[in-house]
Amino acid sequence: MAALAVGLPVLVALMGLAMAGGGLDPAALKQAHVQRVIVFSTVQAFLSTVIALVVGAALALALARRAAFPGRATLIALLSTATVLPGIVVVFSIVALYGRSGFVTGTARALGFEWGSWLYGLPGILIAHAFQNIPFAARLYLHALERTPPEHHRLAAGLGMTPFAIFRHLDWPRLKAETAGLAALIFLLCFISFAVVLALGGGPNRATLEVAIYDALRGEADFARAATLALLQVAIGLGLTLILAWRTAPIAEEAGSRYALLRADRSALPLRLWDIAVLIITALFIAPPILSLLSGAFFITTLVTPDMIRALMTSLALATGTAFVATLIAYAMARGAIAGRRVLYGGLAYATLAMPPFAMVAGLYFALRPLANVMALGIPLIIFINALMALPFAYRLIETPLAIAHQRHGRLAQSLGMTGRDRLRFVEWPLLRRPLFTAAALAAALSLGDFGVIAFFGGSDFVTLPLMLYQQLGAYRMDEASATALLLALLVFVFALGALKETGHAHS
């Protein structure tokens, strides 16, 4: 059922595109440029993934070991903001720091270092992707580390384990169990990254397949070509997940615990220094581009107009709807995964991400044209497609805890004849509360930051915040745009912080 809700639209959209184009266009795949782009995308996505996973893990460990410093929740929420900012805002934030006239470059120049132009190309892409993905990786890893049974840390303390042994025997198995799914997601995100790669890549070879699909679809309305390239991208997304899903085994969990989680290695001095260094360095890397958005504060008064307030309300309504639908579908799919179709659902969640939203709308429109005017669906369609885009994140967050809840109490629930709402309430809720809230907040934030998939083909006369941002930029209103970007970032930040506080994450 959930598989149909998710898989069917992708399939129908692909078929629709192919129908509109009168078939597929295999020649598109043989083009030298397309092949170069695939090679480059693979390389940059691989490097971006490795950086995000390694730094994300270090950050998660530091946050797990330093569980109670002041401002911890604020820091986590601030970093999380990076994951969901619109691409164009990410580009401008990175440039504000590392660009030719950026803060870092300017400071270096003042100190007598002339770096020349180094940002555009692979470095710029990697920096932007690290900026976007490290916080998400850290969030997911942190959740995993905090699921360690508290007894293990007491045993480790009792046995006198060194910090390295604790890492090896307590943390590493948990990080490893998360890594495959997370790596697939981040790889795919970087593989399809569009505005960021194009703007910071410096040249058309530093592009992604998504650019070629976009070009085929609207540059020349060559639907056969678009369908072929989209099919290739979906196939890559699916293939990747299948390989990784095949390589992962979920961690075997035992029952819950009566103790509070106190890490055995929290007071080792060298580790404390290391963690402080990790926290400071990652914060110095990720926070300043976000804080650079504060420059928009000077123009925040320009936002107090009826249009802006309407855009804000529309965005919030869309975000709420998206959060609800995405979480619901992710939950339904995670339930399906428990029932033994883990690979299928994992693959589906990612296949939707690999399907470019604009190709999705176009394909659905054409395929369903005899039945209904898809574009006239307006808000529900936007919510559904935004939810599909947020699905892999939500699914990643929900799948593992749900599986654990069922390992712990699944049989008990079965024996008691618990189903549906009761099972959710008594069996799953305690473990799922935090991931569900995080997933909802993330989906909401993603949909806030999305520039409106539907805008691509129109069909709506309402304006969201990101759309407003684009219109401002398109109309030279850089100052007002900076204020809008700040407002967006603030909203996303508040969502993230809200989810943290709501679930007591900040204090655990």
Added chain:
Amino acid sequence: MVKLFNHVILRTAWPFTRSRTMLMRFVLTAALAIGIAAPVAAQDKPALTVYTYSSFTGKYGPGQAIKQAFEAQCDCTLNYMAMDDAGSLFARLKLEGESTKADVVLGLDANLAAEANATGLFAPHGVDPKTLSLPLAWTDPTLVPFDWGYLAFIYDETKLKNPPKSLKELVETANGPKIVVQDPRTSAPGLGFMLWMASVYGDKAPDAWKQLRPRIVTFTKGWSEAYGLFLKGEADMVLSYTTSPAYHIAVEKKNQYKAAPFAEGHYVHIELAGVTKVTKQKELANRFIAFMLSDAFQSKMPEGNFMYPARTPAAGLPASYADLIKPSKAILMPPAEVRDRRRALVDAWLDATAR
């Protein structure tokens, strides 16, 4: 129609629904129900549907003022359907084909004209081209210009003292200014610049691209990214329009942004509108086209769209346009040639700029 869709989906895709999925079913049904309720607006007045792009109808575009002005004189309702940009507008038209709801399409550009005509969707406009104030002849029988502009490189004269005086100088000066341009695959000015290079350099365009390549900071997805990067100081010049300085003069009261005149002439970007063949409001649609070329509409172009009016209004151009450069020559690749060569030119550009 939507109701039908609702039923079909629920009947065909949902037969396995069990109680645990009731909630989801409810949500989807509710979502579809909103879809039914939303777009219906019962009115006796005739309605004209205009497909356009979102920056035209948006807060900063001229769209809303134009809607009011037209509705005041037509006793009708003007409804915009706004797409992302000209490319999306065209893609949607091509997808919809004969079943399009558009009466008027406003916002295609000259580079798409031949492909748009090839769809056979547009009816002849009957406007006498001689009455237009374009820098070159426009003879397309179905698509009529409503505004236009010259592409140009913009620079900040307080930072760049000696801007290149020709495209050749820009391309061939090894230590010349750094520029940021748009990707021809994703952006209209980007495509225009590629055609500009092809028009000036002919077969030698790939070599020219190779020569220019080291000084191109980056190719962005759209105009906004490129212009933003330029204003943030990432490049000395940015590809935009000769009219860009008018914004800085009119709104920001800043005079330091200039367009660099190029000796070879400047590529022209022409924005077009047309009436669809399938419209049931033919008379109204034609009245809109006439309105579009009237002063009421045209006077909104210079400081609403920051483009030149297709027919200069009686009051002339605003003061902010007084000091804009006036290119010696206008360049435009004929639309049919763009249609035939676009793919090959893009591929050649890709190969030339690949590092």
Added chain:
Amino acid sequence: MLTVESVLVTYPGFNGLYDFTLPRGTLAAVIGPSGGGKTTLFNALGGFETLTSGRMTFDGVDFTTSPPAARPTAMLFQDHNLFPHLTAIENVALGIDPGLRLDAAQWRDADHALTQTGLGGMAGRLPAALSGGQRQRVALARALVRNRPILLLDEPFGALDPGLRKEMIALVDALRRERDFTVLMSLHTPEDALGLADRMLFIADGRVQLNETPERVLHSGASELRRFLGR
């Protein structure tokens, strides 16, 4: 001799004040209502609790402020005593060296400990492939190789069925006689300790209310105890 002198642990809404002694080699059953302070006592002894005041010594050596690993104690929990990705023998071996750097003789010691707890031949199994009772035997084997004179068992067999529970307590009893361990073991069902434990500590309201032989505790007329036992 284990001496717990005026050990005070305070939380908002709870304070535990413990004062008792146990002779070396004693098997003491700890009973009492949940929330009454049993686990707090175990945590204090194991080094997982910050004391407000008080002193703890064993055979005259003060371990009040020692880190958990440097104490004369080894602790067993009801669950999660084993690391799921390590085999039974590796879990035991952690008790010899927490970095798993063992020589051949030490690996033999670990294997011997498994045999002592009745798990000969199961060395290579992962915890997931062991029954609940077998997992606790692995944990006991680790406590044996740790060779600490005080064993703290916090409801270690609560999840096992009654027959197995008695069997495990008998195993603990046999091991402490052989090794002269002092054992504190909290229990859900006080009757399990009859005939094996030397002492029974009844803890309620954060205090050790009774510290007697099991028979005398179970037959004392203290009202809190009667309420706890449901009599």
